[in-house]
Amino acid sequence: MTVTPSTWSPRSWRDLTALQQPQWPDGAAVDAAVERLKASPPLVFAGEARALRDQLAKVIDGRAFLLQAGDCVESFNELSTMRIREKLKIMLQMSAVLTYGATLPVVKVGRIAGQFTKPRSEPFERIGDEEIPSFRGHMIHDDARTAEARVPDPRRMVEGYNQSASTLNLLRAFTKGGYADLTQVHLWNKDFVSSSPEGRRYDQLAGEIERALAFMAACGIDLVSERRLHEVDVYTSHEGLLLEYEEGLTRQDSITGDWYDCSAHLLWIGERTRQLDGAHVEFFSGVHNPIGVKIGPTATPADVVELAERLNPLRVPGRLTYYARMGAEHVRELLPPLLRAVRDEGHPVLWASDPMHGNGIRTATGVKTRRFDAIMAELDGFFNACWEVGVWPGGVHLEFTGEDVTECLGGADDVLEEHLASRYETLLDPRLNARQSLDLAFRLAELMRAPR
Numbered sequence: 001m002t003v004t005p006s007t008w009s010p011r012s013w014r015d016l017t018a019l020q021q022p023q024w025p026d027g028a029a030v031d032a033a034v035e036r037l038k039a040s041p042p043l044v045f046a047g048e049a050r051a052l053r054d055q056l057a058k059v060i061d062g063r064a065f066l067l068q069a070g071d072c073v074e075s076f077n078e079l080s081t082m083r084i085r086e087k088l089k090i091m092l093q094m095s096a097v098l099t100y101g102a103t104l105p106v107v108k109v110g111r112i113a114g115q116f117t118k119p120r121s122e123p124f125e126r127i128g129d130e131e132i133p134s135f136r137g138h139m140i141h142d143d144a145r146t147a148e149a150r151v152p153d154p155r156r157m158v159e160g161y162n163q164s165a166s167t168l169n170l171l172r173a174f175t176k177g178g179y180a181d182l183t184q185v186h187l188w189n190k191d192f193v194s195s196s197p198e199g200r201r202y203d204q205l206a207g208e209i210e211r212a213l214a215f216m217a218a219c220g221i222d223l224v225s226e227r228r229l230h231e232v233d234v235y236t237s238h239e240g241l242l243l244e245y246e247e248g249l250t251r252q253d254s255i256t257g258d259w260y261d262c263s264a265h266l267l268w269i270g271e272r273t274r275q276l277d278g279a280h281v282e283f284f285s286g287v288h289n290p291i292g293v294k295i296g297p298t299a300t301p302a303d304v305v306e307l308a309e310r311l312n313p314l315r316v317p318g319r320l321t322y323y324a325r326m327g328a329e330h331v332r333e334l335l336p337p338l339l340r341a342v343r344d345e346g347h348p349v350l351w352a353s354d355p356m357h358g359n360g361i362r363t364a365t366g367v368k369t370r371r372f373d374a375i376m377a378e379l380d381g382f383f384n385a386c387w388e389v390g391v392w393p394g395g396v397h398l399e400f401t402g403e404d405v406t407e408c409l410g411g412a413d414d415v416l417e418e419h420l421a422s423r424y425e426t427l428l429d430p431r432l433n434a435r436q437s438l439d440l441a442f443r444l445a446e447l448m449r450a451p452r
C-alpha cells in the first residue's frame, strides 16, 4: 500500500520536464515502440515487488542487509549464460560472507535485466575534431564512437525488453534450479579467485558453513526439505531513466488495482533526475514498487524530507531507499544532517551507501577509474555516520562484475595504473572485479560487526 496521486497516470510525467532523455528523431516510431511494450507480458509481477518491499522493511529495522550490485550498464552484445552466471556467483559468494560474517539475512538485488540506460554529465564527447552525442546506453543507441552510431533508435527499447526477458529467465532458473543451493557454497569460488588470499579465506568460510549444515543434519534437522537452503530470491533493479520504456511496462495489478512498473522489482531515480518538480519524481510517485533515490553531496535536509513526502506520503516501510553517494571525503560531514532530518520527520527510509559514484577519478592518461581504498573509505564513513545518528546502515549499492577485469585500482589484488589497460572492458564506469568484490565483502562484514 502506498498512494497514487489523483492527478497521476502512467503518462502524467509527459507534462513535466524530463532531464536526460534522448532526442528521438522520429516520434511515430517512439509511439510504436511504447505500444509494443504495452502489449508485451510484464517482466516482473506486482506480488514479487511487494515481497521485496517487505524484505526492505526488515532491513530498515536492522534485521537484514541490502546487497545491490551489478554492471554500470548492461550491453546488448553480452547476453551470455556464462556472464550472467558469473555475476550471480559473486553475488552469492558476497552474500554468504555477509550472512555468515554478520549473522544477518542479505536481501539480494541485481543491477540487471534492464540496466541499459545511463545519465551523462556531458551531452557530447569529442572524437578528434568532431563532437558526437555521449553514449547513453544500448537501449538508446550503439556505443561505437561515430555520429551515426549515436542516433537514438526507439526500436532498441523493444530489444532491451527482449534481452531483459532472457536474462531474467536465466536468473530465475539459476536461483531456483539448484545452482544457488547452499550445498554448492564451495563451487561458487572461481579459478582465478580461489588461488588468491580472499579466495582461500572464502574457502575456509565455505568449509565452516558445510560443517554447520552437517551438524544440523546430525541433530536430525531435515535439510533436504528446507526450501530456503536450496533456492534464493534475487530481485532485479535498474535506474528508471528512460520514461517511455517505464511507461510502456507499467500495469495495473489485478489483485489490488494499484499501478506497478513491471520492468523490474525496484527502480531508482538517479542523482541527476531527482528534481521534486521533475518528470521522474512524478512518474515514480504513482507506481507501487520499492523506489530508490541517489542522494549526492548537494542534497539538503529539506530535499530529502520533501522527496520522502512526495514518494512515500503514507510512510510505508520498504517503499523508499536512499543511496548516499557523497564521496569518501565528504560523507562523514554531509550525511549525518540528512539522516537526522529524515529520522526526525518519522520517515521510514532505508539508508544504503553507493560508494562508487562519488569516487570516480581519472588517471594522468585520462582513464576513468576508482580506488578501492576510496570505496572502502566511503563505506567506513557511511557506517560511522549511521552509528553516530543511530540509524541502521542498511546496505550497499555497487558496480561489479564476475569477470577478472582491471578497471578499479587497488584492493588485495593491487591493480596498478599500468594494469588498467590490460582488461578494461566496461562500457562506462569502472567496476570492481570478482576478487575486489569478495575482498570488499569480508571488510564489510567486519564493519557490520563493529560496536553498534
Ligand code: PEP
Pocket: 072, 119, 239, 269, 270, 271, 272, 294, 295, 325, 354, 357
Ligand atoms: C549509476 O548508478 O550508474 C549512476 C549514474 O549513479 P548516480 O545517479 O548516483 O550518479
Ligand code: CO
Pocket: 072, 073, 357, 399, 429
Ligand atoms: Co555507474
